[in-house]
Amino acid sequence: MKLSTLLATAVVALSAVLGGAAQAKEWKKVVIATEGAYPPYNLTQANGKLAGFEIDLAANICPRVHLECTFIATDWNGVIPGLLAGKYDAIMDGMSITPKRLKVIAFSTPYTQSPSTFAVMKKGPLANMPDTGKRVSLDNPAQMDAAIKALTPVLKGRTVGVQVSTIQADLLNKYFKDIMTIRTYGKTEEHDLDLYAGRVDLVMASSTYFVASLNTPQGKQAEESGPLFVGGLLGQGAGVGLRKTDPELKALFDKGLAEAKADGTLKKLSLKWFKTDVVPQ
């Protein structure tokens, strides 16, 4: 593996030398990866077409910066390696900007920001957990300790479902690993199914996700519960994921997003899809 990586690097370096210094790339067409299964950010309709906040947002900002954007649906699992492997040029999938992800990819400025929280069955034993609706910042250790102390007796020995490689999975692994059994799923809808089926006692996701999922016929059996976690490893909101080698593309997305924010489009789309204003301040 080491050899092949070396070889690939050498080849790329060589071609850069032969082809002259790497020129700033002129972006015209951009392929954006999305899950198509993370409502209301992105979802797939019965006619097979993608829809959702991010689909509308891209349709709004791409023309502003003269980009022709197309979406392709891909699994969340492996969406970053896919970007790095050049399968597509950008990711719009409700992906939070975190220090960990910033080590490997770049992000545009954020377009939504929302806390992470739990959802439980309304009629289950976990309804009305302590600190429900209270904001708890991971940057404030005293506040976090108090919240965990209050939750521990309720959550001890429970099983929690969470989507793989998400900030919520990171949060659970860091703070709740010794309290609960953590089960990871490829898709958020799968942990929802297991919540309704009773295989997990609670799930954790972004509160923007619960806006949509708790509003489905099955989702009405469940409700948000527990504190609203913000800050720390949860990052600064969701943005467009990009390769670090494409600063020109980042500049274009940043420009488009800034314009959409300035003229109120971002807020309008937020109210349309999330029923509330989740535009980062």
Add this chain to the structure above:
Amino acid sequence: MFSSVALLGFGQQGWGDQLLLATLMTLAVSVAAFLAGIGFGILGAWAKLSRAGWAHVAADTYTTVMRGIPDLLVIYLFYFGGSGAVSTLAHLLGAQGFYGINPFMVGTLAVGIVSGAYQTEVLRGAYLAIPTGELEAARAVGMGRMLMLRRITGPRLLHYALPGLGNMWQQVLKESALISVTGLVELMRQVHIGAGSSGQPFVFYLAGFTLYLVLTTASGGFLRLAEAHSARGQRRA
């Protein structure tokens, strides 16, 4: 029950047309992968039967590795590794940026290469089953290589290999479901999308189940006809 029927119906609100399109995609990617598999199988069988030692070792390694690691991993390796390789090649030729290979190609190649490992054995077995007497007789009457291939080796090989190849086809058809992880909207992925979006997974799983059964049954019948046809040819000869 009524709502389930509506869910699978056609038109704006139903998933029926999407499911049918996806079934066609499954068929298309399976055919492509199967043909690729035959290609790899012929190469593999040829290498295993050849007298060159290196060819033998290469073919052995190929079949051992492909039959030993999960197909899911092979697909992932092609998915993530494939465009890296292609991009590297493109860079070598002086081009810039990334060059992806699309999910259809990834699926075709990955499932084809795995299937090729099994087809290598099928084809090798079929070749060895050809009575040497027939080959000698053909040579004795002065047939050239091409004529022999067309009149004797080809038909005989097909006859002996057909049952095994039939199994391989069914295998490929089912393996194609794993390609769903690359984002290609074939039947399995469509079933999954429908299941997730509607919140009624069982309806979609059942629909997918039925459509796969239709595909395997229909193609199974077709294969039996082909087998009967090739056997008839044998008797006449």
Add this chain to the structure above:
Amino acid sequence: MTEIDFLADTMRRLLVGVPLTIALAVVSVACGMALAIALAVLRAGSRIAEPLVRAYVFVLRGTPLLLQIFMIYYGLGQFSWVRNSIAWDLLRQPWWCAILALSLNTAAYGSEIVRGGLNSVPSGAVEAARVAGMTALTRYRRIVLPIAMRQALPAYGNEMVIMVKSTSLASIITLMEVTGIAYAIISETYRAIEVFLCAGTIYLVLNFLLTRGIGALERRLNPQLGQAAH
């Protein structure tokens, strides 16, 4: 961290999943084989059961295992009558769903292999057993099944290898076997190729050992073949 360190660390973490992978494979092959033998014997011996067994084999062999796993795990869990039954104690656990799906699947393939083995039992051996006064059950236990299984072993060995590979699908229903752990590592490091290569190596080694083991067993069961087995 250098490349070698990364690979070594990945290997170490993946190896933690090996016991679960092996357990899944062993338990489902064992359950599947028992079911396969029962199905094959039923099919050979009962006119009523014959079409039912054929239908079972047809359905299970005609659909992807991935879909079968989803159906059993997410599909069944959707129905409240399933959730209120005693079977739910097992079905609510991903482990048992995986075992169920893998066993039912391999039993369909296995029963065909065993059927081939049963057909190869010389009728003389069965007649001799009957003449010797063995009951049907004893006949099966002492004569028919041992001969049939010996005949079926090479093909069944291939099926076992396939089962080891199939356990990788259990990761989809949250089980942290080798592939599940591979996903987890990729979600931290975003290095899919290296991690999947390591995982692939583990499966390759497992299957290599399995193939060797079956080969040794074959030679033991067929001593007349000796070392010169082709």
